[in-house]
Amino acid sequence: MTGALAGLVASPRAWVAIVVIGVLTYGIRLSFIHLFGRIDGVPTRVQRPLRYVPPAVLAALVLPDLVTLRPSVAATLLDERLIAGAVAGAVAWRTENVFATIATGMVTLWIFRFVVFA
């Protein structure tokens, strides 16, 4: 208990974020499961944009972690993270396997970080 309390004091920002995100996420999960009978389903106007949430959000999360814009094209492209990401992306496309994607991406990153660019 003291450990948990110490953690709470050490990172109040993180705990506020965790609780607020948790409550709102539960509200999203419960929404229609709770309301069913009173609402007949998601209105088309809401449904259409929701279809693009997964690809848009995921791409906006991934790309900035792989690409950093630098003054020259060569410097931007010769980045171990971008190369590893390209290889992992190809594996993801061929296999649709999370484990294989992570494994090839990490190994490619290490090859370029510790061997090729070392």
Added chain:
Amino acid sequence: MTVRGPVFDEDLLAGVHDVSPLMLGIAPFALVAGIATVDAGLGLAEAVGMSVIVFAGASQLAALELLGENAPLAVVVGTAVVINLRMLMYSASIAPHFADYGRRLRAGLAYLLTDQAYALSVAEFDENPDRSRWRYYLGAAASLWLVWQIGTVAGVVLGAGVPDAWGLTFAVPLVFLALLVPAMKDRPTTVAGVAAGAVAVVAAGLPLNLGLLVGALCGIAAGLVTEVRAS
């Protein structure tokens, strides 16, 4: 509707059985969530707290990254909620299957709603109408919950023990990449992804870490425009 009777029966076990191949993807994802917690300067209590209270992987990773960068709380929360909005669709789609159950059971089932539990259960309900739905769903969803919690804790231990030079947090974008590729399944969704990614890279320097949110919103708009033009 067979709400009564023992919880542990063949329908629940069928859910556990059917979800088990998916664990190969969930376990490393959970490990990465634990590693990312350490990387954000947080510890075991926050890792477990987040995995239990939020229990939604992609939003957890995004929130941890933003917390580590000291982004404003509103941006952390806003980004995570946008990521989880997709579950509104799952809730609507699975709701008719749970309509006959009591309020409390439905409230509990909703807590366990995830991409995998949803996809697996809805497919099974269509194929096997005789199944006890809540038991099958519970078998799948609770297994995912358990593996997620154990994996997060293991990730915290692992993340604390591996040197920074190995760049273990690079596994975070790799997980998203593995989810992104199948999400771009036709022209409008591909345009949404490409536009969001490009804008997010260019907007990476925006104040308040708004790049992700701006990129995602531009991507959604680009997807909608492409859809309207095609029709």
